[in-house]
Amino acid sequence: MIISANFKTYKNRKETKDYLMKLEENISKSSQQIIIFPPITSLRESTENIIVGTQNCYPVQNGAFTGEIGLSQLDEFHIKTILIGHSERRTVLNENQIDISSKFDFFSKEDFKIIYCIGETLETRQKGETELFKFLESQFIGINLEYKNIIIAYEPIWAIGTGITPTPEEINSTLKWIKYFTKRDVIYGGSVKTSNIEDILSLEYCDGVLVGSASLNVDDFSEMIQIADNLETTK
Numbered sequence: 001m002i003i004s005a006n007f008k009t010y011k012n013r014k015e016t017k018d019y020l021m022k023l024e025e026n027i028s029k030s031s032q033q034i035i036i037f038p039p040i041t042s043l044r045e046s047t048e049n050i051i052v053g054t055q056n057c058y059p060v061q062n063g064a065f066t067g068e069i070g071l072s073q074l075d076e077f078h079i080k081t082i083l084i085g086h087s088e089r090r091t092v093l094n095e096n097q098i099d100i101s102s103k104f105d106f107f108s109k110e111d112f113k114i115i116y117c118i119g120e121t122l123e124t125r126q127k128g129e130t131e132l133f134k135f136l137e138s139q140f141i142g143i144n145l146e147y148k149n150i151i152i153a154y155e156p157i158w159a160i161g162t163g164i165t166p167t168p169e170e171i172n173s174t175l176k177w178i179k180y181f182t183k184r185d186v187i188y189g190g191s192v193k194t195s196n197i198e199d200i201l202s203l204e205y206c207d208g209v210l211v212g213s214a215s216l217n218v219d220d221f222s223e224m225i226q227i228a229d230n231l232e233t234t235k
């Protein structure tokens with residue numbers, strides 16, 4: 001399964017380095033695909049069992065783009081994994097579907113592993129599944145789903161950082177729709193923690209998780225990976 005962590009704007013370089021060393025030690029025997037997205041200043045090489053990806057990058061090699069980073073800066077650390085379409089970038093940083101799809105286009109041509117995030121507001125969710133699926137479909141406009149190296153992260157905006165999650169049935173039903181629509185691996189994100197990860201990973205259509213706040217503690221995140229390992233044998 002895919003067990004990934006989004007540090008957002010938490011942790012400095014030293015904290016990230018210490019975290020990765022400890023995590024590597026804790027999970028060296030794990031069979032999960034582990035991906036960590038630290039802040040850009042904390043980017044570093046992947047370790048033996050942990051892929052380091054970037055939360056963002058401007059879709060250029062380099063150039064006059066003040067405040068951004070490009071491929072050259074990622075190349076230094078051999079980063080080949082990126083998060084695209086996270087709801088905080090869509091809503092707080094105002095990235096629209098055109099920005100997002102051109103970013104997708106650029107990084108797919110560079111053979112990046114892309115974790116592509118989609119998710120609805122509570123208002124959309126309350127309109128029922130037909131409206132929900134119509135909305136989620138709109139977040140695939142301009143996205144080439146023929147590209148194979150992509151994982152879809154379903155993250156309802158109302159579940160991110162709130163402690164609230166949809167019911168397991170709701171999650172499974174949405175993941176199922178996404179999986180049929182995209183034919184790709186599908187993971188869930190939004191208030192995943194040690195106490196609910198087992199139920200979420202046990203869902204038929206769930207290929208993994210993207211964890212925010214609860215990943216910041218290395219022991220908790222290691223425990224989540226251990227839970228995934230334990231489940232693997234039974235799934």
Ligand code: PGA
Nearest residue numbers: 160161190191211212213
């Ligand atoms: P959360 O964040 O686990 O803190 O809800 C998830 C995410 O934004 O990827």
